[in-house]
Structures are given as C-alpha cells and as structure tokens.
Amino acid sequence: MDIRIERTATPAQKPDSTKLGFGRYFTDHMFIMDYTPDKGWHDARIVPFANISLHPAATVFHYGAEIFEGMKAYRREDGTVQLFRPMENVKRMNSSADRLCLPLLDEEDALEAIKKFVEVEQDWVPSNPGTSLYLRPFLFGCDEQLGLHTLQNAMFVIIASPVGSYYAAGINPVKIMIETEDVRAVKGGTGYTKCGGNYAASNRAGARAEANGYSQVLWLDGVHRKYIEEVGAMNVMFRIGDEIVTPDLSGSILPGITRKSCLEVLRNEGYKVSERRLSVDELVEAMENGTLREAWGCGTAAVVSPIGELAYQGKKYTVNNFEIGEVTQHLYNTLTGIQWGKIDDSYGWTVEIPKA
Numbered sequence: 001m002d003i004r005i006e007r008t009a010t011p012a013q014k015p016d017s018t019k020l021g022f023g024r025y026f027t028d029h030m031f032i033m034d035y036t037p038d039k040g041w042h043d044a045r046i047v048p049f050a051n052i053s054l055h056p057a058a059t060v061f062h063y064g065a066e067i068f069e070g071m072k073a074y075r076r077e078d079g080t081v082q083l084f085r086p087m088e089n090v091k092r093m094n095s096s097a098d099r100l101c102l103p104l105l106d107e108e109d110a111l112e113a114i115k116k117f118v119e120v121e122q123d124w125v126p127s128n129p130g131t132s133l134y135l136r137p138f139l140f141g142c143d144e145q146l147g148l149h150t151l152q153n154a155m156f157v158i159i160a161s162p163v164g165s166y167y168a169a170g171i172n173p174v175k176i177m178i179e180t181e182d183v184r185a186v187k188g189g190t191g192y193t194k195c196g197g198n199y200a201a202s203n204r205a206g207a208r209a210e211a212n213g214y215s216q217v218l219w220l221d222g223v224h225r226k227y228i229e230e231v232g233a234m235n236v237m238f239r240i241g242d243e244i245v246t247p248d249l250s251g252s253i254l255p256g257i258t259r260k261s262c263l264e265v266l267r268n269e270g271y272k273v274s275e276r277r278l279s280v281d282e283l284v285e286a287m288e289n290g291t292l293r294e295a296w297g298c299g300t301a302a303v304v305s306p307i308g309e310l311a312y313q314g315k316k317y318t319v320n321n322f323e324i325g326e327v328t329q330h331l332y333n334t335l336t337g338i339q340w341g342k343i344d345d346s347y348g349w350t351v352e353i354p355k356a
C-alpha cells in the first residue's frame with residue numbers, strides 16, 4: 001500500500017507529560033483513507049491534523065454507521081516505541097465492520113497504516129511512567145443521501161492522543177453498581193462490536209451510576225437480566241474460591257484483547273480459568289459466603305482495574321477489603337511489564353516501530 005505523507009509546517013507544542021489526562025491532546029497528523037465502490041480503499045495518506053468536512057446527510061450522522069478501535073503505543077526504557085497485539089485490533093475492527101455492513105479493511109494494509117502513522121508520530125509517545133500514545137482508528141459511512149440502503153462510501157481515519165497514567169495516584173479499587181434497568185446489548189445485536197451506538201446507549205446508566213458515587217455499571221444480560229456481562233467499557237473477571245471466572249463470549253460481550261491476554265497468562269501459569277455463564281445470584285452468594293476473593297475489570301485504558309465494592313438492588317458488598325488482590329496485581333504487573341518492555345515478552349505480543 002502506498003501511503004502519501006504530508007508533514008505539517010506548524011508542529012504543535014507538546015503538552016506537559018505529567019498533566020496529560022485522557023484524550024485531551026492530539027498529535028500533529030492523522031491517517032485517512034477513502035472507500036468508494038469503484039476504487040475500493042484508496043488515497044491512503046498521513047496529513048496534518050485537521051477537521052473533517054462531511055456532507056450534512058452523511059450516513060454516520062443519521063444512522064450511526066461508525067466503528068472504532070482503541071490501542072496504545074508504549075515507549076520502552078531504551079526509547080524504542082512498541083505496539084501491543086495490534087493485529088488483534090485490526091481483526092476486531094473487521095469483525096465490527098462486517099456486522100455494520102461497512103467495508104472491510106485489508107488486514108495487512110490496516111496494520112501497515114497503524115505502524116506507519118505511529119512511526120511518523122513517534123516523538124509524541126510520552127516516556128513518563130504509565131503514559132502512552134493512545135491510538136483511535138475509526139471507520140464510518142459517508143454516503144451523501146438520506147435513503148436507508150446498503151452503504152457505498154466510507155472513510156477510515158486514525159488519530160492519536162498522548163495519555164497520562166490511568167493510575168496517577170496509584171492503583172485504586174473502584175465502586176461498581178450492578179445495573180438492573182438499562183441493558184447494553186443482546187445476542188444477535190452489536191454488543192460484540194466497538195460501534196459508536198453501543199456507547200451512546202450506555203450513557204444513561206453510566207450517568208446514573210456516577211451520580212450515585214459509582215465509577216461504572218456492571219451490565220447484566222439483556223434477556224434474563226441475570227447473567228454477568230461486563231463492566232462499563234471493560235471485561236470483568238472474578239476469583240471465586242480457586243476458580244477464575246469470566247463470562248464467555250456469547251455475542252453480547254466485547255471480546256477484549258486485555259481479557260484474552262489475561263486468560264492466556266493465567267492458563268499458561270496453571271490457574272484454573274473458566275469462561276462460562278455467571279449469574280448475579282451466584283456472585284451475590286459468593287460475596288455473602290466469603291468465597292469471592294477478587295474482582296477486576298480489564299481493558300486497554302486501565303489494563304486491570306480492581307473492584308472494591310459492588311452494589312446490587314440497594315445492598316453494598318465490599319470485595320477483598322477494598323484492596324487490590326493478588327491475582328489482579330500479578331496480571332497488572334505482567335501485562336504492563338510486557339507493554340512497557342520491562343519484562344521479557346515471551347508471548348511475542350509486542351511489535352516494534354522503526355526509529356525515525
């Protein structure tokens with residue numbers, strides 16, 4: 001794939017890397033590629049970061065034809081920049097595209113686009129502990145008509161944002177509310193995709209949880225309102241007795257790359273791991289009889305996020321004395337160790353970016 005590169009004449013001042021937050025600053029450039037039925041994907045380019053101009057009837061504004069990915073570029077201590085399992089993001093993006101009838105990407109081309117873009121922006125990858133360059137690839141429909149029909153035209157864009165450590169004040173257990181009214185997804189729907197509409201539909205429950213002092217909701221399945229699905233925009237795992245349980249990928253849960261990596265590490269190290277249905281009743285019982293030892297969310301942004309309190313139907317349950325658990329901490333150390341190059345990547349998960 002040919003990627004045209006047009007560098008900005010006015011590079012931005014880089015923000016103070018101790019005050020990055022999440023998604024507030026953007027790098028100097030962006031990657032763009034267009035899709036039309038006659039040319040397929042074409043005109044791949046890395047150009048100065050700028051607004052995108054779209055027809056007011058563009059499909060994305062009206063019918064939500066949009067999918068995205070979230071991944072990070074990490075700076076190792078020796079200065080090298082690396083990605084973590086980027087092909088997994090590319091494959092998931094295509095799975096999302098397929099569900100929403102958006103055009104699929106050539107996987108090798110998409111990976112090359114991500115790598116070339118990070119290579120161009122590598123000075124933007126911060127080096128303070130826990131910081132990284134968050135990458136946001138997204139793909140949307142832009143047909144210029146209001147009729148509902150099979151999509152014809154689309155754009156694939158990648159932007160990047162230097163982000164701070166999720167745990168600026170150290171790893172902190174969070175309070176989670178089990179949501180009993182709204183649902184996030186149902187089997188047969190779009191729950192397994194990263195499509196924008198899923199997040200719009202989650203906002204109300206998230207806002208209610210926040211207003212009540214909780215940081216996220218834990219979703220139950222949309223049919224029985226009984227089985228655990230995931231937490232906000234993270235997958236969820238529980239250590240009950242000597243078993244580590246996570247909901248199986250039944251179609252309504254997002255197949256997280258952090259989830260997959262945690263499972264691979266745990267199985268490789270001989271832990272007893274089950275991907276299975278877990279009912280909220282079984283969880284409540286485990287909290288009441290003391291067999292729930294740890295609970296954590298997992299996703300790219302936080303890596304792992306220990307759960308210190310769960311609320312269900314007005315009752316509050318403290319998990320592991322509101323402390324980070326042993327397995328949670330171990331997964332955090334292992335994954336962040338590989339991502340920032342502090343421990344040996346025996347799984348072959350990292351992809352180095354050539355130095356400029």
Ligand SMILES: *Cc1c(COP(=O)(O)O)cnc(C)c1O
Nearest residue numbers: 233234235254256257258299300
């Ligand atoms: C992105 C996301 C996750 C986590 O996926 P990772 O690949 O681990 O970052 C989990 N649940 C939802 C709903 C998500 O959007």
